[in-house]
Amino acid sequence: MSTLTGTITETPTKSRKLVEMNWDPITRIVGSLGIFTKIDFENRQVAECHSTSSIFRGYSIFMKGKDPRDAHFITSRICGICGDNHATCACYAQNMAFGVRPPALGEWIVNLGEAAEYMFDHNIFQDNLVGVDFCEQMVKETNPSVWAKAQKTASPHSNLHGYRNISDIMTALNPFTGSFYREALVMSRMTREMFCLMEGRHVHPSTLYPGGVGTVPTVQLFTDYIVRLMKYVEFMKKVVPLHDDLFDFFYDALPGYEEVGRRRILLGCWGSFNDPAVCDYTYKNMNEWGRAMYVTPGVVVDGKAVTHDLVDINLNIRILLGSSYYDDWEHGETFVKQDPLGNPVDQRHPWNQTTTPRPQKRDFAGKYTWVMSPRWYDKRTGEYLALDTGGGPKWAAGQRPVSRLHGVCLSSC
Amino acid sequence: MPTETKPYGQKTQRPSPVPEVHIVWITAGLGCDGDSVSITAATQPSIEDVILGAIPGLPKVYLHNPVLAYENGEDFLKAFYLAEEGKLDPFVLVMEGSIPNEKIKDDGYWAAMGTDSHTGQPIKTTEWIDRLAPKATAVVAIGTCATYGGIHAMQGNPTGCMGLADYLGWDWRSKAGLPVVNVPGCPVQPDNFMETVLYLLYQLAGLAPMIPLDDELRPTWLFGRTVHEGCDRAGYYEQGDFTTEYGSPKCIVKLGCWGPVVNCNVPKRGWMAGIGGCPNVGGICIGCTMPGFPDKFMPFMDEPPGAKMSTTAVGMYGRALTSLRSFTKASLNKEPKWRHPRAELTTGYHPRTY
Numbered sequence: 001m002s003t004l005t006g007t008i009t010e011t012p013t014k015s016r017k018l019v020e021m022n023w024d025p026i027t028r029i030v031g032s033l034g035i036f037t038k039i040d041f042e043n044r045q046v047a048e049c050h051s052t053s054s055i056f057r058g059y060s061i062f063m064k065g066k067d068p069r070d071a072h073f074i075t076s077r078i079c080g081i082c083g084d085n086h087a088t089c090a091c092y093a094q095n096m097a098f099g100v101r102p103p104a105l106g107e108w109i110v111n112l113g114e115a116a117e118y119m120f121d122h123n124i125f126q127d128n129l130v131g132v133d134f135c136e137q138m139v140k141e142t143n144p145s146v147w148a149k150a151q152k153t154a155s156p157h158s159n160l161h162g163y164r165n166i167s168d169i170m171t172a173l174n175p176f177t178g179s180f181y182r183e184a185l186v187m188s189r190m191t192r193e194m195f196c197l198m199e200g201r202h203v204h205p206s207t208l209y210p211g212g213v214g215t216v217p218t219v220q221l222f223t224d225y226i227v228r229l230m231k232y233v234e235f236m237k238k239v240v241p242l243h244d245d246l247f248d249f250f251y252d253a254l255p256g257y258e259e260v261g262r263r264r265i266l267l268g269c270w271g272s273f274n275d276p277a278v279c280d281y282t283y284k285n286m287n288e289w290g291r292a293m294y295v296t297p298g299v300v301v302d303g304k305a306v307t308h309d310l311v312d313i314n315l316n317i318r319i320l321l322g323s324s325y326y327d328d329w330e331h332g333e334t335f336v337k338q339d340p341l342g343n344p345v346d347q348r349h350p351w352n353q354t355t356t357p358r359p360q361k362r363d364f365a366g367k368y369t370w371v372m373s374p375r376w377y378d379k380r381t382g383e384y385l386a387l388d389t390g391g392g393p394k395w396a397a398g399q400r401p402v403s404r405l406h407g408v409c410l411s412s413c
Numbered sequence: 414m415p416t417e418t419k420p421y422g423q424k425t426q427r428p429s430p431v432p433e434v435h436i437v438w439i440t441a442g443l444g445c446d447g448d449s450v451s452i453t454a455a456t457q458p459s460i461e462d463v464i465l466g467a468i469p470g471l472p473k474v475y476l477h478n479p480v481l482a483y484e485n486g487e488d489f490l491k492a493f494y495l496a497e498e499g500k501l502d503p504f505v506l507v508m509e510g511s512i513p514n515e516k517i518k519d520d521g522y523w524a525a526m527g528t529d530s531h532t533g534q535p536i537k538t539t540e541w542i543d544r545l546a547p548k549a550t551a552v553v554a555i556g557t558c559a560t561y562g563g564i565h566a567m568q569g570n571p572t573g574c575m576g577l578a579d580y581l582g583w584d585w586r587s588k589a590g591l592p593v594v595n596v597p598g599c600p601v602q603p604d605n606f607m608e609t610v611l612y613l614l615y616q617l618a619g620l621a622p623m624i625p626l627d628d629e630l631r632p633t634w635l636f637g638r639t640v641h642e643g644c645d646r647a648g649y650y651e652q653g654d655f656t657t658e659y660g661s662p663k664c665i666v667k668l669g670c671w672g673p674v675v676n677c678n679v680p681k682r683g684w685m686a687g688i689g690g691c692p693n694v695g696g697i698c699i700g701c702t703m704p705g706f707p708d709k710f711m712p713f714m715d716e717p718p719g720a721k722m723s724t725t726a727v728g729m730y731g732r733a734l735t736s737l738r739s740f741t742k743a744s745l746n747k748e749p750k751w752r753h754p755r756a757e758l759t760t761g762y763h764p765r766t767y
Contacts, residue, residue: 022486022487022528023485023486023487024486024526024527024528024535025441025479025485025486025489025490025526025527026485026486027479027480027481027482027483027484027485027489028479028480028481028482029480030445030446030450030480031446032440032441032524032525032526034528034535054441054522054524054525054526054535055441055443055510055523055524055525056443056513056523056524056571056572057443057565057572058565058570058571058572061569061570061571062565062567062568062569062570062571064569065569066567066711066712067711067712067713067714067715069712069713069714070707070711070712070713070714073699073707073713074564074567074707077445077447077563077564077565077599078445079445079447080444080445080446080447080448080449080450080451080600081446081447081450083445083447105660106659106660124450127453128450128453128480128481132483135483137483138483175481175483176460176461176464176465177465182461185453185459185460185461188453188454189453189454189456189685189686192454192685193685193686193688193689195689196683196684196685196688196689196690196694197688197689199689200684200689200690200691200694200695200696201679201684201689201690201691201696202451202454202684202685202689203445203447203450203451203600204447204599204600204701205696206689206690206691206694206695206696206697206699207694207695207696208696209659209714211659212659212660213659213660213695214659214660214665214668214694214695214696214697215660215694215695216660216661216662216694216695217660224688325521357571358521359518359520359521359522359523360520360521361520361521361534362521362533362534362535
């Protein structure tokens with residue numbers, strides 16, 4: 001097949017007055033991100049933008065030839081926030097490869113561990129990662145008029161979260177000194193305790209195995225989990241109205257803010273939380289157990305659901321080279337020609353990937369990053385779509401979290 | 414900070430002779446930032462305890478860590494440039510992630526942070542180490558990647574990466590005479606690292622002697638004992654009671670646990686707040702704190718070769734011990750015979766008044 005892997009160059013913009021603005025490194029993210037832009041302030045437009053990741057590690061190279069049972073211990077180390085997700089996926093893959101079905105209780109413990117991980121991932125936005133973007137210090141520095149307005153604006157839900165004015169929320173978000181920042185830190189520790197109950201350690205679990213878990217399922221284990229869970233639920237009853245107040249205020253105070261992150265609605269999800277009553281880890285039944293997942297798989301293109309079929313979602317994943325420092329594997333070895341159902345597997349599918357790094361100078365007109373470009377091939381239109389796997393453009397306030405997660409998931413493996 | 418909000422410790426104790434210390438933290442090694450994330454789970458002490466000065470006698474601490482920073486881009490790097498110029502003194506350099514070998518290729522970079530304003534090219538992580546290490550009062554390697562190379566330095570890796578002491582030299586000393594301080598773990602156990610930082614801050618304040626380190630440059634009080642010595646399943650080992658099933662509370666050496674020969678305190682200390690861990694909660698010890706990690710422990714899920722012999726040897730002794738203990742246990746599970754509802758006192762006391 002043919003694939004567009006060449007670099008798309010921007011049209012020269014002689015007539016425009018472009019100001020170069022770069023941020024390298026972008027902090028409060030995992031994945032060594034740098035953003036390089038040229039901004040047309042007269043027309044209020046970002047004319048050019050390049051994002052780079054400046055680290056290469058080589059997982060797909062050094063895992064070759066190793067015992068497949070070691071896979072989840074190794075892939076966990078890809079990410080220091082959500083290592084567990086990589087470990088869980090690697091265990092799912094091993095279950096399928098070895099033809100093993102974990103006992104139901106093992107599956108539930110994995111699900112409870114994952115659930116705690118998602119709570120942690122959500123919560124980390126409020127302290128370490130994103131909350132700081134909306135804190136007093138930041139708003140004062142970048143938008144003094146917005147700060148002045150926040151001081152005069154009462155929080156509509158102050159009865160639920162306790163912060164009288166919007167400015168009080170912002171002060172509470174100040175790193176380390178803010179009361180909400182510190183409360184979120186404490187709560188993030190509790191989600192990690194929940195995680196450690198089920199999977200031993202955070203961020204790299206110790207009790208996950210293909211075929212189940214080593215966790216000892218006692219009454220105490222589940223008691224210790226649920227008392228923490230209910231504390232987190234209570235905390236969320238405060239957090240949700242607090243977010244509503246804060247972001248509604250920004251929409252009001254900064255007209256156009258709702259446009260932040262607006263783009264084509266392209267979403268992808270391969271499901272989460274298997275139902276042990278249905279999931280037998282066979283490829284043949286993958287669509288059936290995929291639909292039985294508690295978070296169902298699916299691809300959404302331009303706001304419409306295109307497929308919920310796990311086989312379809314999987315087979316159309318493509319790894320393109322984009323502007324990354326690797327040699328092409330178009331003519332390299334084909335490891336898998338057909339899936340177990342006889343469907344053809346593309347040469348650019350990750351199953352056929354051969355990673356060959358070629359370190360070189362950074363060139364924004366050529367190659368400039370260690371990150372490849374994972375895409376989903378829409379066979380109806382022939383497009384290679386960059387699916388959002390962490391949220392959606394409609395939730396503009398969530399734009400920062402979503403893009404930050406991308407840094408995590410696309411970091412150069 | 415206004416006086417009334419100052420934590421108790423800071424306002425009641427004598428001030429530190431070193432008023433301020435900066436912690437300059439590079440996460441741009443080959444790693445996952447998991448150590449930075451891990452330390453936010455610490456409570457003994459917590460990161461906010463250290464930054465807000467809740468612990469007496471400490472200098473005021475300024476943290477420059479990319480995962481936790483308020484600033485972005487050049488604003489964030491300002492502290493790094495000042496440190497390089499010797500204008501951020503004293504500072505502790507923390508290195509996270511393994512150090513790639515940039516000498517094995519002609520062009521480009523394996524790992525970098527920030528952009529060189531003259532060349533427009535990324536500034537290599539090794540270049541940052543070269544610039545900052547000579548100026549640092551102390552240098553700490555956090556996590557197994559930075560200490561010994563770790564996962565990314567596995568056999569067959571393309572980057573030739575290594576630990577910080579491999580890069581700087583094992584006999585390297587900071588300008589204050591300190592060797593590299595290694596706090597391994599994949600990721601680092603949260604309290605282990607924060608406690609090491611606390612110790613170094615005390616040392617800088619003149620309140621603690623030279624940090625005690627072993628040959629692998631680990632703090633001795635944290636890594637002096639093995640996983641097994643602190644494991645609550647070690648009793649099963651002694652009794653020769655080994656499980657071959659996952660999910661059992663018994664000793665998991667036969668499932669691939671390396672606990673008896675790994676220097677680590679996690680089963681004793683738990684992962685956080687005493688919760689979690691590895692073999693104590695059913696996870697085989699894969700030796701993630703060790704210089705030989707991961708290759709010398711792979712395949713992780715096979716029984717360690719040495720364990721075959723030792724478990725056979727301990728098996729006979731353990732079975733005999735268990736059967737003797739079962740008699741004693743049966744006796745101890747019965748109450749003494751004088752506890753009864755009959756109308757007589759048989760405790761050995763002879764009453765004269767009733």
